[in-house]
Amino acid sequence: MEKNRHYVIVGSGVASVYAAKAIRDHDLDAEISIVGAEPSFPYHRIKLSKGLFTDLHQEKVSIKKEKWFVQNKINLQANTTVTSIDTVNRTVTSADGQMIAYHKLLLCTGATNRKLDIAGAALPGVHSIRDRNDADRLKAALQPGDRIAIIGGGVQGVETAWSFIEAGYAVTIIEAAPRLMIRQLDERSAALLEQRMLGRGADIRLGQGVATITGSGRAEGVELQDGSQLPCEHVVYSIGIVPNITLARQIGLEVRNGILVDEYMQTSAAHVYAAGDNAEFEGRVDGLWGSAIEQGTIAGSNMTGNPATYKRPVPLTLFNAFDTPLFSIGQVDEQCDISVTGLTEEYYSRLFIKGGVICGAIVFDNAAASLPYKTAIEQGIRLDGLDLQSSSIPDLMAEVTKRSQYQHQ
Ligand SMILES: Cc1cc2nc3c(=O)[nH]c(=O)nc-3n(C[C@H](O)[C@H](O)[C@H](O)COP(=O)(O)OP(=O)(O)OC[C@H]3O[C@@H](n4cnc5c(N)ncnc54)[C@H](O)[C@@H]3O)c2cc1C
Structure with missing residues (x-):
């Protein structure tokens, strides 16, 4: 292992927290710094819509408490915007003139909301x-x-x-x-x-x-x-996001919509990784909380020399607003071969099936039961031998769960 190891993470969102955690899990002695523009500890950004009128500054909105950063010797430099990177001398420089040396760098700069481009968009209000x-x-x-x-x-x-x-x-x-x-x-x-x-x-x-x-x-x-x-x-x-790739561009990393990364979350430059809303993997910026956690974890692990590869999680939306819990998972479009629908006056669910496996599901009025669907999609449990036309969704899911357990025995 190199001496004087200093992992520097730019950006203090969720991807950076999970990257720092993965780094510390594998490297007990190295210095780890998160340099973030926002003034506070990384927090649950998704609360900003779901819990807009709750106290967004209370400690439980933080992803990890201050104690966790202290115990894991993760140095968080808040209120600090990185404005340039020197990949030859391996340093980053912040707006207030600080220069920080790194041996491995991770860009977790996230995204900015897409700007509304119509007359009046700049008005107060x-x-x-x-x-x-x-x-x-x-x-x-x-x-x-x-x-x-x-x-x-x-x-x-x-x-x-x-x-x-x-x-x-x-x-x-x-x-x-x-x-x-x-x-x-x-x-x-x-x-x-x-x-x-x-x-x-x-x-x-x-x-x-x-x-x-x-x-x-x-x-x-x-x-x-x-x-x-x-x-x-x-x-x-709220009309979409634009990945923050200015720094990546400055240092000549390959970018398209986001910073191009491989399955190790490595960018086109040696010693530089990217994870979260700023990263583009296999042609897509995920822009999702779960992906940012996973990508951060994978990046952190690889930065310490412990190989791990990113597999895009099956997209899962858990929604609970207007007194309507629901979830939507996987591919839920009309491109599937067949779909099975369950419908009563108030309850609706639909399974999307392609090539003999479940590829997606929508379940309305019940967000709690998403796990068996996630497992079925991830494991590609086959539905061979089942009568898809006359089976109900609960019956199909019971059988799928049985097959999934059998597969794991
Ligand atoms: C209101 C809202 C609701 C959402 N709801 C959901 C949801 O329900 N489900 C879901 O999956 N996803 C949701 N998302 C998306 C989710 O929050 C993001 O996918 C996730 O936060 C991405 O994490 P990240 O760490 O990559 O980036 P971010 O959370 O964007 O963090 C990046 C950080 O980097 C900092 N930064 C940028 N440039 C610099 C620089 N040069 N120097 C220092 N710091 C810098 C930024 O200030 C920011 O703090 C929601 C997002 C918002 C805004």
């Missing part, structure tokens, strides 16, 4: 939530009775809408696609969710782009592409 500051600023700007227009009906937009409604604000969700949460839901489950949302006071405009944000001096409304006007005091948009 237009918000997008990526970090705790954004959430604090938005909450401080609210007045009782304010109306909120939410642009983007993906998971984050719908969860944010529910937070506002629970806090007593009037909400309209505007989504350009023909249905909400189009990556997670099929037509039927999206329609059921929409009914629930309407029943709990949300106004929903589907298949509608926003043409402009109107107002003089501050946002006063949005104008939709069909010319209709929605007066509101605030606009909150």
Whole structure:
């Protein structure tokens, strides 16, 4: 092992915490530093939509307590933005002029919210939530009775809408696609969710782009592409992410949408790794919490010389808003060979099957039972010999679980 080992991680999100943990698990003596632009300990970013009106500064929102960093001798330098990297001399330099030497470098710079590119988007009253500051600023700007227009009906937009409604604000969700949460839901489950949302006071405009944000001096409304006007005091948009790859570009790493990494989370430069929302693996930036944890862990392990490879997790969305717990897992599109549907008035589930194995599932009104579906997809349990047309989903899942256990005996 090299002497003077200093692992430096740029960015203090979830990927960096799990990378630091993996490094410490394998290397008890090395120095580990996380250098992050945000002022605090790494926190559960996903709480910013699900728990917008809870106290986002309480300790339990942190991913690990301060004690954990001390015990594991992980040096966290908050409020510090890295502005340049020298890969020849292996140093990073921060905005305040500090130079830090590394022997292995990990970029966990995450992503920024995609900017809304329409007239009026820069007006006060237009918000997008990526970090705790954004959430604090938005909450401080609210007045009782304010109306909120939410642009983007993906998971984050719908969860944010529910937070506002629970806090007593009037909400309209505007989504350009023909249905909400189009990556997670099929037509039927999206329609059921929409009914629930309407029943709990949300106004929903589907298949509608926003043409402009109107107002003089501050946002006063949005104008939709069909010319209709929605007066509101605030606009909150959530229309995707842009990976933070400026530093990677500066040092000539191969980038496309994100920083290109192989299955070891290694970039195109020696000693430099990337993980989380800034990393592009096999043509895609995952942009998901679970992937950031896994990629951070894999990167950390490889940085210490313990080979581990990244296998993209089956995408799983656990959702619980508008009194509707649901999960969506794997590939849930109409490209499957066959699907099995379970439906009563209030309950809906659907299994998507391709090539004799389950490739995806949507279960509405029950988010607790996702594990058997995840296992079935990950293990590729075959459904041979089962009568898919006349079996119910619970029967199929019982059989799949049995086969999965048998496979592991
Ligand atoms: C409101 C919200 C809700 C979400 N909900 C879900 C969900 O339900 N499920 C899900 O799977 N995912 C969700 N996500 C996405 C999830 O949060 C991300 O995938 C995850 O946080 C990525 O972690 P990361 O460590 O890669 O990056 P980030 O969490 O983005 O952290 C990167 C950190 O690096 C810092 N940084 C950037 N550049 C520099 C620099 N030059 N120097 C120093 N520091 C720098 C940033 O300030 C930031 O603190 C949500 C995201 C948001 C914003």
